[in-house]
Amino acid sequence: MANAGRYARMNHITSNGEEGQGQLVRERADVRISGLTKRFGDGPAVLDHLSLNIPAGEFVALLGRSGSGKSTLLRTLAGLDPVEYGDVARPTAVSVVFQESRLLPWRRVWQNVVLGQKGPEAKKRALQVLTEVGLAHRVDAWPLTLSGGEAQRVALARALVRDPSFLMLDEPFAALDALTRIQMQALVLTLWRKHQCATLLVTHDVDEALVLADRVLVLEHGKIKVDLPVRLSRPRRHAHPVFEELRSELLQALGVQNS
Amino acid sequence: MAESYSGHRSAQELRIRQLRFVGRESRRFLSPLLLVAIWQIASVSGLVSARILPSPVQLAHTAWGLIKDGSLPTNLLVSLERASLGFALALVIGVTLALISGLSRLGEDIIDAPLQILRTLPALALAPLFILWFGIGEEPKILLVLLGALFPIYLNLHKGIRNIDPKLLEMARTLGLSRVQTIMDVILPGALPDLLLGVRYALGVAWLMLVVAEQVNAESGIGHMMMDAEDFLRTDIILVGLIVYGLLGLISDRLVRAGERWLLVWQMQGGTRV
Numbered sequence: 046m047a048n049a050g051r052y053a054r055m056n057h058i059t060s061n062g063e064e065g066q067g068q069l070v071r072e073r074a075d076v077r078i079s080g081l082t083k084r085f086g087d088g089p090a091v092l093d094h095l096s097l098n099i100p101a102g103e104f105v106a107l108l109g110r111s112g113s114g115k116s117t118l119l120r121t122l123a124g125l126d127p128v129e130y131g132d133v134a135r136p137t138a139v140s141v142v143f144q145e146s147r148l149l150p151w152r153r154v155w156q157n158v159v160l161g162q163k164g165p166e167a168k169k170r171a172l173q174v175l176t177e178v179g180l181a182h183r184v185d186a187w188p189l190t191l192s193g194g195e196a197q198r199v200a201l202a203r204a205l206v207r208d209p210s211f212l213m214l215d216e217p218f219a220a221l222d223a224l225t226r227i228q229m230q231a232l233v234l235t236l237w238r239k240h241q242c243a244t245l246l247v248t249h250d251v252d253e254a255l256v257l258a259d260r261v262l263v264l265e266h267g268k269i270k271v272d273l274p275v276r277l278s279r280p281r282r283h284a285h286p287v288f289e290e291l292r293s294e295l296l297q298a299l300g301v302q303n304s
Numbered sequence: 305m306a307e308s309y310s311g312h313r314s315a316q317e318l319r320i321r322q323l324r325f326v327g328r329e330s331r332r333f334l335s336p337l338l339l340v341a342i343w344q345i346a347s348v349s350g351l352v353s354a355r356i357l358p359s360p361v362q363l364a365h366t367a368w369g370l371i372k373d374g375s376l377p378t379n380l381l382v383s384l385e386r387a388s389l390g391f392a393l394a395l396v397i398g399v400t401l402a403l404i405s406g407l408s409r410l411g412e413d414i415i416d417a418p419l420q421i422l423r424t425l426p427a428l429a430l431a432p433l434f435i436l437w438f439g440i441g442e443e444p445k446i447l448l449v450l451l452g453a454l455f456p457i458y459l460n461l462h463k464g465i466r467n468i469d470p471k472l473l474e475m476a477r478t479l480g481l482s483r484v485q486t487i488m489d490v491i492l493p494g495a496l497p498d499l500l501l502g503v504r505y506a507l508g509v510a511w512l513m514l515v516v517a518e519q520v521n522a523e524s525g526i527g528h529m530m531m532d533a534e535d536f537l538r539t540d541i542i543l544v545g546l547i548v549y550g551l552l553g554l555i556s557d558r559l560v561r562a563g564e565r566w567l568l569v570w571q572m573q574g575g576t577r578v
Contacts (some may be wrong), residue, residue: 123478124477124478125474125477125478139478140478141475141478143471143475145471147471147472147474147475149472149489149490149493149494150570150571151493151494151496151570152489152493152570160476160479160481160489161476161479161480161481161482161485161489187569187570187573188570189570189571189573190573203479207479
């Protein structure tokens with residue numbers, strides 16, 4: 046990483062190569078977004094003056110229909126898309142887990158986990174974090190021999206081995222079967238508790254958001270429409286009346302009538 | 305009891321399957337052998353004139369004679385040298401050009417267009433020009449092999465580099481991989497299957513170019529041996545030459561396949577050939 050210090054400044058790139066108007070933020074490990082605006086070409090704004098803070102260690106779930114700007118927001122935070130208008134400050138130690146595991150099929154599982162990391166201890170560290178996700182026995186396997194759930198767990202291990210202060214999960218369980226998904230949600234919760242990193246989960250699944258997150262956001266037309274704290278102790282039960290209440294509220298915000 | 309019974313049956317099934325596999329494999333050799341046998345019978349019974357098509361036994365005699373008097377090994381060595389030199393040069397140049405044009409836009413703009421134009425020229429048509437330029441020494445033959453083998457290597461590797469899954473490149477960016485690390489860990493291994501495919505094509509073309517180069521003008525080599533035999537109406541020597549060419553092509557293809565199995569072990573064990 047070219048960035049010196051613990052915080053990355055991401056607002057220095059504009060569409061026509063000019064300096065942005067933001068300033069370097071250095072004081073907290075929070076993720077801080079203010080006035081973030083993004084449009085492709087002359088189309089409508091995908092992100093529209095969006096402001097959001099994620100305090101260190103908080104688990105935030107981001108809901109929204111397709112095209113609401115969820116993915117664009119995450120890609121911007123991951124550094125894959127430039128910040129054109131607005132300020133974004135986030136810790137430099139970030140990791141992303143995508144919907145697809147994105148493992149290199151030509152590298153063994155442990156090599157994928159420590160990809161780009163140097164040092165003689167690499168395999169030991171890979172084994173350590175693979176044990177955390179319950180895949181110690183697959184450390185030397187080729188990725189093409191893994192099941193979908195196993196591959197996602199390797200992707201999680203690859204994200205965690207970097208000890209991120211901010212973890213981004215882009216619909217990480219969407220391609221998994223329902224039972225595997227429940228196991229993965231429990232695993233993510235365990236890992237989040239252990240590593241205490243700020244986490245942003247982008248998902249379509251209202252229940253998933255409510256089971257996992259401290260706070261659930263609903264994004265619509267590039268703006269945060271709902272910002273809902275979930276004050277339920279974990280593990281959470283779907284049958285809990287407060288859970289039910291939050292669920293209908295979120296569904297309504299997403300434009301789904303709850304019968 | 306039921307478990308031990310099923311275990312017993314599956315072992316038996318496995319043996320039957322193995323036997324079937326062996327049977328299948330030997331059947332694949334059966335029909336070529338049968339054809340050779342029919343050929344031999346047709347020759348012996350006088351159905352086919354020995355001047356037009358000598359019998360397999362006769363060919364074996366001829367081949368043995370050519371080996372004993374040293375003409376087959378000598379000519380084979382010359383041909384092998386031309387082919388391997390031309391092919392090695394094609395590999396080095398093709399890989400270098402593909403890396404430059406695959407990894408940089410500027411390189412692509414400079415290199416790709418001329419190569420795409422040259423590619424459309426039938427390389428064999430350059431033979432007369434090469435003879436005028438380089439005479440009848442080794443250069444025109446090696447150059448023809450080089451030119452023929454270059455394009456499959458360049459085109460396939462270039463395509464392989466350009467077709468790397470952009471999602472993997474994105475992943476490399478989020479992991480903070482440097483450009484060099486991305487090339488070494490993502491791009492080159494990802495393009496390797498395409499390179500090997502190009503190498504296999506290139507080997508086929510290399511042999512073809514060699515045949516033509518050696519038959520147009522040469523004083524040695526398998527092709528020369530065959531042209532010489534034509535003057536003396538030695539159908540048998542020509543056929544031996546053909547068989548040698550065929551074997552060379554087969555062996556080189558097998559070698560590349562063995563290389564693939566070794567280099568692309570991640571595909572084989574994954575059970576999916578991409």
